[in-house]
Amino acid sequence: MTVVTRFAPSPTGFLHVGGARTALYSWLYAKSQGGKFVLRIEDTDIERSTQEAIDAILEGMQWLGLEWDSGPFYQTKRFERYNQVIDQLLLEGKAYKCFMPAAELDAIREEQMNKGEKPRYPGTWRDRTDHPEGQPFAIRFKTPQTGSVIVKDHIRGNIEIANTELDDLIIRRSDGVPTYNFCVVIDDWDMDITHVVRGEDHINNTPRQINILQALGAPIPEYAHVSMILGDDGKKLSKRHGAVSVMQYRDDGYLPQALLNYLVRLGWSHGDQEIFSLDEMIKLFDLDSIGQSASAFNTDKLVWLNQHYIRSLPVSEVAGYAKWHFAEQGIDLSQGPALEDVIAVQAERVKNLKELAQISRYFYEDYEEFDADAAKKHLRPVAKDALVAVQAKLAALTQWNTQTIHDAINQAAEDLGVGMGKVGMPLRVAVTGSGNSPSLDATLNLLKPEQIEQRINKALEYIAIRANS
Template sequence: MSIMTTKTRFAPSPTGFLHVGGARTALYSWLYARANSGEFVLRIEDTDIERSTPEACQAILDGMEWLGLNWEQGPFYQTKRFDRYNEIIAQMLEKGSAYKCYCSRDRIEKMREEQAEKGLSQKYDACCRDLAPRNTDEPFVIRFKNPTEGTVVFDDHVRGRIEIANAELDDLIIARTEGTPTYNFCVVVDDWDMGITCVVRGEDHINNTPRQINILKALGAPIPEYAHVAMILGDDGAKLSKRHGAVGVMQYRDDGFLPEALLNYLVRLGWSHGDQEIFSIEEMKQLFKLEDINKAASAFNTDKLIWLNQHYIKNLDPVDVAKQLEWHMTDQNIDTSNGPALPDVVTALSERAKTLKEMAASSRYFFEDFAEFDATAAKKHLRGVAMEPLQLVQKKLAELNEWTLEGIHQAIEDTASELEVGMGKVGMPLRVAVTGAGMSPAVDLTLFLVGKARCEQRISKAIEFVANRINS
């Protein structure tokens, strides 16, 4: 007997961005496929034609690609599969596992009102279920003939055994009056056709699962396994919303987060492996099990995400971080063609940057000249006493045959010892002179990355600034 390949899917509706809840579901589904040497399918559930947009579709694809959640098959679009759905519905009508329902909207609404008054659960009363076929032009929907006896039982990877009596389920509409198939039906046919062995999705779908299982059984299709994941809450315990920063995944890129940090954050938002906090993608693939997902909802914590982002900025290969930083440099109109290599900038600034957006903003002086010195820094450090150290260090730097870190460091040290002052008396005015501000990496490294010609020119500008201050 051949062992079935594990196959999972992520199936968002393109009615908005890919948000963090969706991204976490996609990650869990992707990891389960990877952990079991399986395949991952991307499917776009765009049957809600009025609300689906090409922009939202693109945002989902962009988000998945940025996160590196690659798929083996897809993206499949439900709107391109209507012929297949209609073919199956026709077979079901013929077999008697589906029927035409001619009940008007008024009748359905009245029936629901009466059920509500009596305190009954609101469901279709199967009025048209056993009617003989009609030869009429009256509008109709097509309903699935749900079993009336017995129960639906499934073992959920996250929630354990779930059992629902068929008597609680009604005859689901599988095709609307105008002929378009409904969400619950399309999902079933897709999962069957695509050979999905495990469905990982949000807990808001639990009620759909027994209905979908019954349709699969009626089709003689295999039943996949299921894992329903709890929702994500804001840090105040309310459902995650835009107010908490439940924005599209690409907004996290725009705000300067690394995909590795967001993935590491999302994997821990409801799943754990001992006390470990930092997980590489490889470790996630090796360790991930659906059974280890927490049943309870998780609270989103931006501070922890920032902490992880700082960790990855410091510890990832600077070349990889630089690839992500490049986007921010372009976004902030910083031309990097004239200046140090980006990986060197990453190494220099990684200790103090929380986000890549911040890193880009604070690296501007490496690539372009500034119009004026920061007022506070200049007031403190570009005073009369800075004139002599600036002039002497400028002379020593000009004499360097090679622009090396060691040479620059030596020039600063020699200036301090010749003038018999502390290193700070040379270093601080020099830092403000070369960067325009009071904060930067180590001053020798800063000068090295800014480059000899630019340093020369900026120190001259600072000397002029100090001279004007003395004479004013």
């Protein structure tokens, strides 16, 4: 048997963190078993489904690197197939026409709840043949009235539900549109899905879907219902906890490798290991190792992982993702050093790629103003001699590299008889506009000598104005 899994989001919004984890688990299981991963867009909710949401889902999956082997399939393009099977069930007496108006059903359910009973359709039209002509009707599936359904769940073990707990499910509404629970069944059957990985909110749907599969003589997939993700306050993850959209994490400067590593550990574990490459995830992942408990999202842990990947991934790989952030902040990378070289000196200093772009702007364009606090502290009249001296030393260099730059700064300090900081800090503020940067020799090495001379002159002008004010 070839393992076939699927991710089947509804395009009514962005790809959220919970959906991304479900997609990851489904993708990993398919890959770990040498199987196939299917992407299906469940867009039967026509009023709420949008092309914008579809695009957001596809973009999120592609950014995460969760490429699908077949699809995306769209349920709205398969109505003819669904209706064909519904007509077959009607002919076989496994489904029936229900003419009960919505208002009548609402009244019955309200009365049931007032009596403390479970609200349910009472089967009024299940065996009737006195169908009124010209009246709208829905199609309901004839749920078995005896026995039970056993859901074999990789995460929760066997879940048994008595059929008496289930009413006759509508499989096509009176407007002619097949319903979600029915479309899912036919899709999983037609697409040879062997393992369904989805959220625990689908547990109540599963026995209904199994009954339909059995009525069709179709194979029953194996199931794994994943627990929800909570915020760090123990409540359901939502916007109040920060980003919940996958692409918001991209916008906030996270690497997909960090988010995938974080998501895989929200419910699954392999010993005490925290950091997993994608290859390790594929090799080690197992549905039976997913825990039942809800997982709490911890942003600090994600930040830590993001820092790890910024520092440990090949610089060229980080640069591939970082380019988007530089472009987003209007920084022209053609006007400065290779981005890979900037990342090499900045990686230890940042938490995310957005911050990387923010603090690296001076490599690609002149700053407009000095950081007020840094200039007040370090660009004082007493710093003039140090800047003039180091400017001369740097201008005299015939070779431009970190070692010669380091030696020039040291020599300037020695000639003046001052400590390295007395030269280094004014120079850092002059060159970068602020009091923070990588080591001076590495920073200056990535800039052109003429840029450095111009920026020192700018600092000297600032000092002169300050001295005369």
